[in-house]
Amino acid sequence: MSTVTVDLRRRPFSARSIIDKLLTVFISLCSLIAIIPLIAVLGLLIYHGLTRLDWLALTETPPAPGLGGGGFGNAIAGTAWMVTLATLASVPLGIAIGIYLAEFAGSSRLADVVRFAVKVLTGVPSILAGIFIFGVVVTTTGKYSAIAGGLALAVLMLPTIVLTAEQALRQVPNDVREAAVGLGCTPTQVVWKVVLPAAVPAILTGVLLAVARSVGETAPLLFTALFSLDWPNPTRQEPTASLSVLIYNFTDTTDANQRSLAWTAALVLVGFVLLVNVISRWLAARFSPYKT
């Protein structure tokens, strides 16, 4: 009888052990290279942004080149106004489509087509939403306006809201639907009284993510709302200021004060976007009643 001896000792200097270590070092380096610029962006944003983060910056209108002081209060107001319009336009529509896909359409062919169209819309570059609304609204009314800007942002928010609303509704277990139907509810009553209330936190998560995305959008506003040095006036159709376009306009100026305002505006914008993102994550984690 022959015995087979197997060497079970570790061989840290065999070729394959060394290759293993080299590859680990390689991906660690790559990950480091990937994450350093991202952290650097945040760091410099805080460093440059804090220099002009004062009450004036948040409440005044933009200064002319060569003058000190001033701020971007009108841009904050303009962004808030347009994002509100976009939310009002896209949220009811998006939730209605989400309800159709999750509750009423079943596995019909039409539902697949609609879902596919929504997915395709998520990939449309934001600048094209601006061009689209320019063609539909601006060329018809002959005016750049906050309404046009808000509609362009609504086009961009819609797909996110539809997809998250559909998913949120689907997470509600079928038992509750069946119970409601058993008591004589119509499908509409099932949705309004049972499914929708349970899905609200998850839908809200999607809405917040869509808001966070649209707050920073710039390209679509270049074709719809342009920019303005004055405060927005909701009763008139006129060019309207926004934080993101202000940052763009003040990026390559030679005026030091305007440039530091661009950084401060960027800090305010990113601060808001990250805050909304964190809130939506918290919501998602806190209120997921049907997690198994």
Next chain:
Amino acid sequence: MTHQPSDLPVTIARAPSLGERLGDRAFRGLTLACALGVLLLLVGLVVVIGRQAQPAIERFGVAQLTSDTWSTNQDVYGLRPQIWGTLYSSVLAMLLASVLGVSAAILLAEHFLPAPIERLIKTTVELLAAIPSVVYGLWGFTVLIPLLDGPASWLHRNGASIPLFSTPPQGPGMLPAVLVLTIMVLPTITAIARDALAAVPERLREASLGLGATRWQTIRKVVLPTALTGIFGAIVLAFGRALGETMAVVILIGNKSTVTLSILSPATTLASFMATDFKEADSPLHIASIMVAALVLLLITLLVNIVGSLLVWRASRNLRGL
């Protein structure tokens, strides 16, 4: 013992009234109409942009897409430099971002790090995906371009014979635009590729390790091939994002209508061309040419996104049997 009065209803169930049934019909019809509205929106997007592009299409035809001639005096607008710049910048950014992003995804998915640190990095990366592109543009313009000054001159001095570095650097150009595009799509690639790797069943790893393979032999020969379709889908979806990216690129690329391999030269893309020329265009043909650029960009991104979505979908379907 309590006594139950017999005339109380024993159930709260009742059949819906006529009003409730009609309301149900109406509401269901309303949601259907909204859903059809999405289809209308997508068709409208193509039609509205196409209609505005019509004057240029009638005047120049397909030749506009392959022409370099650019003159507001002659009212001629060739789009070859824009199409070239869009594809070139996005492909270069993808080459860099896929190496870095897939590496980070492996690091995050294959338990190289303690779980809390892994979670922290994952959350950070996802949050960074939310930073608006105009902010990256501002950062690139004030921080990255001055920083690249020295290295770019060195590359040109020592590598002028290589087509990539054949022109003298001028500050804004392809290089800063590509680097910032890379940074911007990294979170997308990392997040989707990580999900693809994490979806590979643990059983396969255990089987491979049990046969005596090292951790990296397992990753290279078992995990990566299994997740390949999903990783490729991640790269294609990020490519779609890079193609349509406007603000960071328009700030950094220098907006010059040229076709060159040199990454030190200023260039232009379809999206940045639309953003810059829109302000100045006053001839109808110029505006229509901007719309042709929009139409081309729309068609390219639609194609890329459909391919990417199909890949991600197929990847999840293929894993079902494992």
